Amino acid sequence: MKNNNLSILLALPALIISCAFFLLPVVQLIQVSLVDGGAKSYLYILTRPVYLKSLFSTVTLAALVTVVSLAIATVSGLFLTRYEFKGKELLVAMLSFPLAFPGVVIGFFVIMLSGRQGLFAHAGLLLAGERWMFAYSIAGLFLGYLYFSIPRVVLTVMGAAEKLDHNLLEAGRSLGANRWQIFKDVTLPALKPGLISSGSICFATSMGAFGTAFTLATNINVLPMTIYTEFTLNANFAMAAALSLILGFVTWVCLALAKRQGNSAVAMGG
Structure with a gap:
């Protein structure tokens, strides 16, 4: 008792x-x-192009950020784990530095890089006589999300790579496997649980991140901004709530699938 x-x-x-x-x-x-017509808000989400486009853009952006982050972070994490060089600790600290910034600050970084007075704009004036700008578009938001997503995955990959059994790598080399075969058949399966978990967090963060989107919101139609617009400007609380639930449901499904795949990968590895 x-x-x-x-x-x-x-x-x-x-x-x-x-x-x-x-x-x-x-x-x-x-x-x-469910107020003002029951499930009418959900029907509007599925039938009106503005909401469907917002949902599609958000999922596509989050998936693309996740894939690119995993690709870059896997290569960088393996390199940082396997090789020792002067300034490595400083480089790792700099890679994790973006985690200290809120989304609004990261949005300002993107504006400084690719806004009207940014680095790319001045380079475009010098090279082509016109300003190169993409800060206030989906490309700028992608860059911002990538900036704070890569460090999370890099640190996860480094932690998983440090636990790799080097005897398996040596066995693969002794059997005549090339670098790509060793990576595909030995390294990648060992990293798979960490990649799945960090990738799912990266996807979920990109789905719901608001600060960066709000800073760059001129020509961006993603769910967090759509929810904000419906709630504050249109006072359409039912639609804002329905969109919030759709956003949460899609993210939850992704996390559930990732957990299931991660458990399967651990079981296979064990």
Whole structure:
């Protein structure tokens, strides 16, 4: 009996937090989304091009950011793990530095790089006589998301790469496998659980990131900005709630699939 009471007592804080920050807000969102016509808001999302385009743009952007981040971070993480050189610790610290910045600051960085007065604009004036700008487009948002996504994946890859069994790599070389075969058949399967977990977090973050999108929001139509517009400018609370639930559902499905794949990869590796 004492053990049961202790277990309940230890689980109580988690239960309170789950109810306060997840269950109650979600229930409230569902109630708000169903006012003024029941499920009409969800029907509008599936039939009106503006909402479908926003959903498609958000999912596509998040998927592209995830894939590019995984590709860059895998190469960088393996290199940083395998080789020692002067200034390595400083380089790793710089790679993790973007994690300290909020999304709004990262948006300003993108403007400084590719805005009207940015580096690319001045380079375009010198080379072609016109300003090269992409900060206030989906390309600028992609760059901003990539900036804060890569460090998360790099650190995960480095942690997983340090645990690689080098005997397996040596065995592959002794059997005549080339670098690509060793990477494909030995290194990549060992990194797969870490890549899946970090990739899912990268996707979820890119789906819901608001600060960077808000800073660069001139010509950007992604779900966080659409929700903000419906809630603040149009006072369409039902639509904002429905879009929020759709955003959360898509992200949750991604995380659930990633967890399942990650567990499968661990089981196969074990």
